[in-house]
Amino acid sequence: TKVHFAEDCVGEKATSVIEAAEFGEIVVLENVRFHAEEKSNDEEFSKKLAAHADLFVNDAFGSSHRAHASVAGVTRYLQPAVSGFLLEKEIRYLSDSVNSPERPFVAILGGAKVSDKIPVIENLISKVDTIIIGGGMAYTFLVANGKSVGKSLLQEEMVDTAKDLMKKAKEAGVNLMLPFDFVVADDFSNDANQKVVDEDNIPDDWEALDIGPETALAFGNVIKSAKTVVWNGPMGVFEMPSFAEGTDAVAEALVEATKYGATSIIGGGDSASAIKQAGFSDQVSHVSTGGGASLEYLEGKDLPGVTSLTDK
Template identity: 55%
Template sequence: MASATAPTTLSLLKATATSSTTLTRASLIPVHSVSVTRGLRFSAADPLLALQVKSRILAVNGKGSRGVVSMAKKSVGDLTTADLKGKRVFVRADLNVPLDDNQKITDDTRIRAAIPTIKHLISNGAKVILSTHLGRPKGVTPKFSLAPLVPRLSELLGIQVVKADDCIGPEVEKLVASLPDGGVLLLENVRFYKEEEKNEPEFAKKLASLADLYVNDAFGTAHRAHASTEGVAKFLKPSVAGFLLQKELDYLVGAVSNPKRPFAAIVGGSKVSSKIGVIESLLEKCDILLLGGGMIFTFYKAQGISVGSSLVEEDKLDLATSLLKKAKAKGVSLLLPSDVVIADKFAPDANSKVVPATSIPDGWMGLDIGPDSVKTFNDALETTKTVIWNGPMGVFEFDKFAVGTEAVAKKLAELSGKGVTTIIGGGDSVAAVEKVGVADVMSHISTGGGASLELLEGKQLPGVLALDEAVAVAV
């Protein structure tokens, strides 16, 4: 919830001064010097994940600190060699990577993100049984086979990964039985079975019968109650979170629920309807809320402002009004763009110009926030200690209307350099920071789309609820 010292002015079309008061809060993410990563035996997908993995492993060994565990779930970092050596561990990862027409991986980010958890397990003598989906197959579909993933997985792990031709059955059981300590067996695409997405107990039981314990590191599918993400956990104990899943929870739940303040949220996207839950949830927690993207025109029209042919959800006008009132009641400084970039058609080569948000002519549509709004937003963000961003400021797929989105990405990169916690909450915002080339400096970039949104809305994720509760530890 907004703090008592949060800005209390509701700003609709122009900037207002925001409080620079910072409340002292306990940081949920342990901070360690860069040297803590020395001796890590793997390359994490990002440096902060490496830091977190190291801190969790050190905490188990009694040599380091550990932050509050968001959603209080047990982590793979809590498991020692004694827990893992010789044990068969069913690891659900999200290796749903894009492939080109030649079945070559075009982006291995998700594979690299899964490596720390797998490395931790095999370095402690576990036998890893790796499961994932790829694409949306309807039954057994050769083009969705996991075979193209084996070379890259083997390269990153430094061992030869064995692949099964199925994910259940006698042949798979034989491969599991022959797996050495520290070995990795990749099961075939779990979605080749319709029972996976239906979360049929018998299918989940067959998957679980292959292993002794369960690790879920697939945040991107944690909001789905599928057999490999939720059902398996009913048959295997312990069932714990992998390092990647834990990091997502620490940031999207922990750092958002108890942020360093002032805490700003930036929400964009084309429709209010797709972000209602996110906005309502964040209004309970943030001090500053910046809105951009196509949704702003529904807020303008709700105030009686002409928006030309801009996108408007007519059935959400009352909702927009209620959200504005709620922000005022909560003491949240809500900022809408004061100027917009308008176009005469929805196309990359459209004629465009910058106008005040109150002066959009008939026949023109808003496709980006304007330069004055960028300055206003940047000024508001300057005071913050925590920022979360979900959704673009305009139609950033078109270069002409990507300026506002790219400006936000650059500002967050600058703030990251000053020690501000910056969280990119999945979806198009991730594509934006990658396009600008500043992804590496953000505190956290969520790997989940729908899962990220549901967490930010305050919803419980089935794949997380199914995991064991954490034992309380000292911070």
């Protein structure tokens, strides 16, 4: 198939290239994000994009959480507007897992900041059986439980929120699991001195950079018993080999759960990078192509790129 490239996406150059293309050929337009009107969802810009075609197919799940001209605005002037096969697959996996999961349903949440995951936790508390907390966000929960975390990543302003989330989980009968041993280091470096300590013995001048082996085992046992698992966020600084074992252990448990019939969904972003780095991308049910989009879906938000379609 012949592919044509246009150096514009709405101007005369784009129009001339499109008109010159023959049936069965493809025209690739300049990146719309070079235009300020794209992010502002400008009406005239949307109309110009719509003028190029007879119908619209959105197959970019990774952009579907953005109310931008080429994602949502164009659908007001170009219909039918339908989902592509990848978008359909993404929504089907996420929707089924969150709204009608086979149980036990386990959500694994990691990453750096509690503030990034509050809406996800609040939305999932009424849906899951277990929430596993790891990564940098775990240390705020530990402080909320009265623990000292040394120089570990901490959002002090979120400690009370962490307390409230743990209370809500308990009231809902949800098992909220926190790490209880850690790999700590005397510097934020792959070559730093490191050791494993429990939650009561993190040195004041050291920082935790990964979950410990006992925690990884406990998390893994729960994951392997699940029938639906959603993972969003690593367990530690997995980019450094010295602190990737906890994240790798979670990935291995997900693979094991999948082998025994669980639906396992990796929520894009760092989680997708982590499962790829561990070499298991093809051994889980689904690896999302959109970190931000999957996160917003797990928060319970509508995605503009989906809700704007005439045929979902």
